[in-house]
Amino acid sequence: xxxxxxxxxxxxxxxxxxxxxxxxxxxRTRLRRGEFPKRDDLVSWQRKLCKxxxxxxxxxxxxxxxxxxxxxxxxxxxxxxxAPAPAxxxxxxxxxxxxxxxxxxxxxxELWLPKLLSAEVLFCQGxxxxxxxxxxxxxxxxAMREGDEYVVHxxxxxxxxxxxxxxxxxxxxxxxxxxxxxGISFLLIDMKSPGVTVRPIISIDGRHSLNEVFxxxxxxPAANLVGEENRGWDYARFLLGNERxxxxxxxxxxxRLAYARELASRTTRNGGPLSDDPGFRSRxxxxxxxxxxxxxxxxxxxxxQSAPAERVAGASVLKxxxxxxxxxxxxxxxxxxxxxxxxxxxxxxxDEDPREPLGVAHLYSRAASIYGGANxxxxxxxxxxxxxxxx
Amino acid sequence: MxxxxxxxxxSLAEALCKALQEQYAFASGRKLELAxxxxxxxxxxxxxxxxxxxxxxxxxxxxxxxxxxxxLQRVQRELGRALVVAPWFDSMLAAQxxxxxxxxxxxxxLLPALVEGNLSIALALDTGTxxxxxxQVVTAKQENAVWHLKGTRSSVFHAGSVDQLLxxxxxxxxxxxxxxxxxxxxxxxxxxxxxxxxxxxxxxxxDGAQGECLGSPEVASQAAASRLIHLLSIAxxxxxxxxxAEAALEMTVQYLRTRKQFGxxxxxxxxxxxxxxxxxxALEQARSSVELAAEAVQAKxxxxxxxxxxxxxxxxxxAVTWVLQQAIQLHGGMGMTEELAVGHYYRRMLVLNALTGGxxxxxxxLAQEEASA
Numbered sequence: 001x002x003x004x005x006x007x008x009x010x011x012x013x014x015x016x017x018x019x020x021x022x023x024x025x026x027x028r029t030r031l032r033r034g035e036f037p038k039r040d041d042l043v044s045w046q047r048k049l050c051k052x053x054x055x056x057x058x059x060x061x062x063x064x065x066x067x068x069x070x071x072x073x074x075x076x077x078x079x080x081x082x083a084p085a086p087a088x089x090x091x092x093x094x095x096x097x098x099x100x101x102x103x104x105x106x107x108x109x110e111l112w113l114p115k116l117l118s119a120e121v122l123f124c125q126g127x128x129x130x131x132x133x134x135x136x137x138x139x140x141x142x143a144m145r146e147g148d149e150y151v152v153h154x155x156x157x158x159x160x161x162x163x164x165x166x167x168x169x170x171x172x173x174x175x176x177x178x179x180x181x182x183g184i185s186f187l188l189i190d191m192k193s194p195g196v197t198v199r200p201i202i203s204i205d206g207r208h209s210l211n212e213v214f215x216x217x218x219x220x221p222a223a224n225l226v227g228e229e230n231r232g233w234d235y236a237r238f239l240l241g242n243e244r245x246x247x248x249x250x251x252x253x254x255x256r257l258a259y260a261r262e263l264a265s266r267t268t269r270n271g272g273p274l275s276d277d278p279g280f281r282s283r284x285x286x287x288x289x290x291x292x293x294x295x296x297x298x299x300x301x302x303x304x305q306s307a308p309a310e311r312v313a314g315a316s317v318l319k320x321x322x323x324x325x326x327x328x329x330x331x332x333x334x335x336x337x338x339x340x341x342x343x344x345x346x347x348x349x350x351d352e353d354p355r356e357p358l359g360v361a362h363l364y365s366r367a368a369s370i371y372g373g374a375n376x377x378x379x380x381x382x383x384x385x386x387x388x389x390x391x
Numbered sequence: 392m393x394x395x396x397x398x399x400x401x402s403l404a405e406a407l408c409k410a411l412q413e414q415y416a417f418a419s420g421r422k423l424e425l426a427x428x429x430x431x432x433x434x435x436x437x438x439x440x441x442x443x444x445x446x447x448x449x450x451x452x453x454x455x456x457x458x459x460x461x462x463l464q465r466v467q468r469e470l471g472r473a474l475v476v477a478p479w480f481d482s483m484l485a486a487q488x489x490x491x492x493x494x495x496x497x498x499x500x501l502l503p504a505l506v507e508g509n510l511s512i513a514l515a516l517d518t519g520t521x522x523x524x525x526x527q528v529v530t531a532k533q534e535n536a537v538w539h540l541k542g543t544r545s546s547v548f549h550a551g552s553v554d555q556l557l558x559x560x561x562x563x564x565x566x567x568x569x570x571x572x573x574x575x576x577x578x579x580x581x582x583x584x585x586x587x588x589x590x591x592x593x594x595x596x597x598d599g600a601q602g603e604c605l606g607s608p609e610v611a612s613q614a615a616a617s618r619l620i621h622l623l624s625i626a627x628x629x630x631x632x633x634x635x636a637e638a639a640l641e642m643t644v645q646y647l648r649t650r651k652q653f654g655x656x657x658x659x660x661x662x663x664x665x666x667x668x669x670x671x672x673a674l675e676q677a678r679s680s681v682e683l684a685a686e687a688v689q690a691k692x693x694x695x696x697x698x699x700x701x702x703x704x705x706x707x708x709x710a711v712t713w714v715l716q717q718a719i720q721l722h723g724g725m726g727m728t729e730e731l732a733v734g735h736y737y738r739r740m741l742v743l744n745a746l747t748g749g750x751x752x753x754x755x756x757l758a759q760e761e762a763s764a
Contacts, residue, residue, distance in 0.1 A: 133723050135652040158724050203727050204719070204734030206587065210727075266523050270755055278758070279751050339519040339546040339592060339745040343584045351584075353522060359587050359741065366719050366737070367727050374723060376662055 008075055015054075015079040022048050023085045031084045032259060033354050034361030036209055039122065039164040046089050046119035055117045056093045058242065063101055063109065064117050070302045081251035091123040091161075092116040094246070095239050096169050099186070103227035103235050112188075126156040126170035126189075126213060127236065133158075134377045136171075137180045137233060141215065143172035143187060145222065145229075150174075150187065152218040158371070162198050162211035166191055175230050186232035188224040189215070203367070205360035206344050243372070247315055248322035250295045253329050257287055260333045263355060267336060274336060283332055287325060294321050313385040316378040323368040323375060330365040333358050392689070393450070394459035404465040407442055411473040414438055417732040421474050429551035429583035429591040432511065433477045440508035448483055449490065453502035460623065460688045464630035464681055471634025474735055476590045478511050478549035480627055484620045485512035485557045488569050492605040492616040501571075511549075513574070514620070515558040515595060518746055519546035529597055531560035531570055531604070538604055540570060540597040548746075550574060550593035551583050558602065559617065568608030569616055572600050588739040618693065625700045626684040628747050632711040633677045635736040639718035640670050642733050646722055663721060670717055673710035680707035698760045705753035708744055715740050 004012070027041055037045075049055045057073045059065020068076065080087050088094065097116050100109055115121045132139040141154025152172060162168065168189050175183030189196070195218040201210040227235055261284055264275040274280055301314035334341060342359035343350070350356040369375045395403065415421055415435055424433050439445070448463055449455025456462075463483065470480070482505060489501050504510035517527045521543075529542030540560050550556060556572045556579070572579065578600035581593040606612055644667060647658035657663055684703035690696035715737040719726035726733050748755070 128724070131651075133652065138652075202729040204729055204738065206729060263522070268520050268524065270759075277751075277755065279754050334741060335744075335749065335751050339586065339742070340522075342586045342588075342742055342745055344587055346585075355522065362741070363587065363734075363738065366716065367724075369720060370723055370727065374720075376660075376720075379662070 004075075008071060011072060012075050012079060015076055018052060018054075019079060019083045019085050022052075023083055028083060028085065031086070033350070034357040035350070036207065037086055039161075042086060042089060042122070043119045045086050046092070046117075049088055050118055055088060056097055057088060058094065059097055059101060059113075059117075063097075063113050065097075071299075074298070074302065077246050078251035081249075081255050084252075084255050087246065089116075089119060089122065091125050091165070091169075092119065092121075094242060095125060096123050098242050099169075099226060099235050099239050102238065103186075103231075107223075108226065121166040122161070122164070123167045123169055123188075124159055124162045124165035124191075126159055126162075126168045128158045129155060130157050134374050136236075137184070139171055139173060139184065141170065141172050142176065143174050143185060143220070145174070148222050150220045150222060150225070152187070152189065152215045152220055154215055156213045156215075158201070159198075159211045159213050160209055162191070162213050163200060163208070168213065169226075171232050171236055174232075178230065181233040183230055184232040184236075185229050186226040186235045187220060188226065189218065189220050193218045193220065195219075203364060205363035207360060207364070209364075240372075241312070241315065243315070247372075248294055248298045248318035249326055249368075250291055250298060250322065253287075253322070253326045254291055256326070256329045256333060257284060257291070260284065260329065260336050263333070263336050267338075280332075280336075283328075287329055287332070290321075290325055294318070294325060297321070309385060309389070313382055316373075316381045316385075319372065320369075320375050320378050320382075326368055327365055330362045334362040392448075392459045393457040395456060395462045399456075400458070400462050400465055403442075403462070404469055407439075407444070407466060407469045408472075410438055410442060411469060411475070415473050415475065417474065417735075421732075421735075424476070425589045427589075427591075429581075429585070429593070432552040433475075435475050436477050436479060436511070437508075439475075439477065439479050444479065445482070445508050446506040449486055449502055449506060453490075453498065454506040455502075460626050460685045463623065463627055464685055467627045467630040468634035468637075468681075471631035471739075472638040474588075474635070474732065474739060476588055476739070478513055478553050480631075481514045481549060481553075482510075482512045483627075484514060484623055485555075487619055487623060488557060488616040489605060491619060492569055492610075492612040494606050497571075497603070497605060510555065511553040512555045512557050512571070513547060513549040513553040515544045515547045515550070515556045515572075517544060518548075521545055529558055529560040531562050531568060531602070531608070533562075538570060538602050539599045540572060540602050541599060542597050544595045544597075546584075546592045547595050548590055548592050550581055550595060551591055556595070557605075558597070562608045564609075566608045566613070567617070568613050569605040570602040571605060572597070572602035576600055586742055588735070588742045590742060618696070619688070622684075622688045622696055622700050625704050625747060626681070626688050628743050629677070629681045629684045629703055629707040632707055632740060632743055633674070633681050635739055636674055636677060636711040636714040636718075639715055639733055639736045640667075640674060642731075643667070643670070643718045643721050646725070650723075657721070666717055666721065670714045673714050677707045677710040677714075680704075680710070694760060694764065698757065701753045701756040701760065704747055705750055705757065708747065708749045708753065712737075712740055712744065712749070 054066050056065035057068045057076050061067035100112055129139045143150040143152045170187050171184050172187050173183050174185040195216040197214040199212045200208045264280055265273050267274040337355040337358040340353055341355040343356045446455030447458045451457050486505050527543050531538050531540050553574055556574050558570045558572050559567050560570050561567050578598045580596040583591055583593045650657045680703040683699055687696045687700035718733050722733050
């Protein structure tokens with residue numbers, strides 16, 4: 001139940017019609033089954049969005065973005081999730097683009113923004129390190145200035161899609177003597193530079209999406225520094241704050257819940273359709289109610305002209321509750337899929353039964369409460385906020 | 392059912408634990424089995440056979456130890472801890488079916504072969520359903536004194552690597568009998584799939600496959616065998632899950648002691664210490680469930696047995712699944728890697744949940760039990 005303005009409703013219809021015609025059926029089926037998109041999928045989808053003028057919903061129009069409000073962006077992401085279709089490229093568009101727009105030099109904007117938009121290059125994100133996960137500011141990868149270059153030495157971990165990305169935006173330590181948040185800079189590095197090595201990490205779902213990236217005295221032009229030296233921590237905080245519009249993942253979880261119901265209606269258990277089983281219905285109805293409330297929470301927080309501290313706290317609320325509901329929905333899907341849903345792909349991938357990839361997707365969903373700031377860290381942020389602001 | 396003495400049972404579990412630590416450590420033993428093909432019996436089967444475990448629950452006259460359900464659970468707990476995926480447990484259950492329902496001649500032929508490790512049996516139970524289809528039915532028909540089976544099963548564990556399949560099938564007069572079917576015959580078509588815990592399952596199509604009936608399909612012992620297999624299976628799987636959760640909790644505590652963030656060990660954060668405490672509470676509930684599941688096997692009243700068994704399954708499944716999810720969570724990104732054992736326990740638990748029906752299956756059984764009481 002959400003009263004939506006006529007303009008938003010019209011936009012929603014427009015987006016839906018676009019997705020219906022432009023989203024390739026075979027690709028859509030793979031996403032519904034719970035498979036990862038491939039590089040080619042992401043590139044061609046980003047180009048389709050771009051052609052329609054929707055390649056960057058969150059950028060201002062002058063830089064080629066759609067110039068949409070928070071609410072318009074949310075409607076767009078909701079429709080993409082429901083289709084399902086990929087959102088605009090997360091590293092290029094959601095993360096890096098806004099940083100360059102706000103902190104990059106005019107030259108950098110002119111050089112990079114069109115390439116990010118058209119997926120001429122794909123970026124990945126180099127933040128986490130072996131000893132610096134939740135405690136990101138303790139990162140150690142060094143970048144020493146030598147003339148017109150930085151010499152970068154160190155290691156990043158959990159780097160999604162580094163094995164097919166062209167470039168990586170990294171947090172590096174440029175001042176080892178400064179206090180931990182203060183000596184960090186934001187640097188763009190070509191993955192083809194000599195000295196860059198990518199090592200795959202196979203995750204518990206048996207698939208390869210994560211990597212370690214090693215930098216062995218990699219020479220990076222100083223022109224690739226974004227903004228000012230030693231101000232990278234501020235840029236990273238800005239970047240992570242921009243995830244707010246998608247962090248709750250309500251639409252994605254709703255799509256998974258609808259899929260669980262569809263599969264349950266096609267599954268016989270104890271002599272009847274599983275969708276009629278009281279236990280199944282109790283779980284799915286409860287999830288639906290909680291998603292409805294979370295959706296409202298998200299709209300309230302987007303709409304409020306709140307203080308920065310409250311915005312940060314709000315993002316943590318959405319992250320914790322959103323990932324909990326997502327994981328509970330993926331638990332439900334695993335129960336629906338049974339043993340068939342626990343198969344690993346063979347050499348030629350998964351077989352035709354649509355339930356097959358749900359087990360590995362379920363396993364990967366366990367990461368949702370770990371990445372992007374573990375839920376335990378979010379709760380620390382929230383506790384501090386509540387104590388600081390309660391009279 | 393007899394039982395081993397307390398001392399014998401403890402020393403057996405100790406010997407098994409030691410052998411698994413030495414020969415089946417995660418990186419040097421268990422991981423290598425993940426490369427096995429569907430027709431290859433896991434190497435760990437030889438280790439179990441070498442310890443004499445094939446005869447664990449068989450009477451001495453058939454060459455066994457005369458162990459009971461508690462002994463079975465002690466072994467299963469060690470196997471859970473070591474992440475063993477092998478047809479041993481299926482063969483144990485099948486042996487009980489032979490003991491209960493088999494004719495004396497069948498017992499003399501089959502049981503010593505099982506004890507010596509010359510025979511392995513997989514249970515072809517209905518553990519999955521086809522999408523858009525009804526349950527899987529297998530029928531048995533007798534022609535010229537030979538039984539022929541027709542029908543499908545969608546998910547039979549270890550079917551590709553065992554000698555025989557034990558299949559419940561419906562005869563033309565509506566009785567359900569247990570049929571022993573040689574696995575490697577042309578009339579048993581197999582389509583193999585590897586699951587997330589590394590185990591191999593197969594979709595089976597019986598196309599007039601020849602088999603022999605354990606005893607005679609008309610007699611009540613067939614149904615008694617079904618009941619016993621179900622109860623033993625829950626008792627054993629609960630114990631296996633407990634072993635997995637105990638191992639994962641140990642790993643988690645060790646990790647929290649050494650991993651530092653924000654200048655202190657993770658184990659010093661009260662929020663994480665409380666989580667560990669909650670995991671410990673859940674494990675105590677799981678331990679009690681293991682005992683309850685064993686009592687269900689021995690209960691005199693069948694309704695009481697079903698209820699007790701389903702309660703144990705409900706609590707153990709919920710507790711262990713949650714503990715294993717938390718074990719991954721507290722390992723952070725490392726918990727998400729295939730390299731660490733901790734995620735493999737969760738993978739195994741997902742399979743155990745699918746096999747037993749997990750919490751939803753137990754709830755459905757309990758509701759049915761309550762309605763019929």
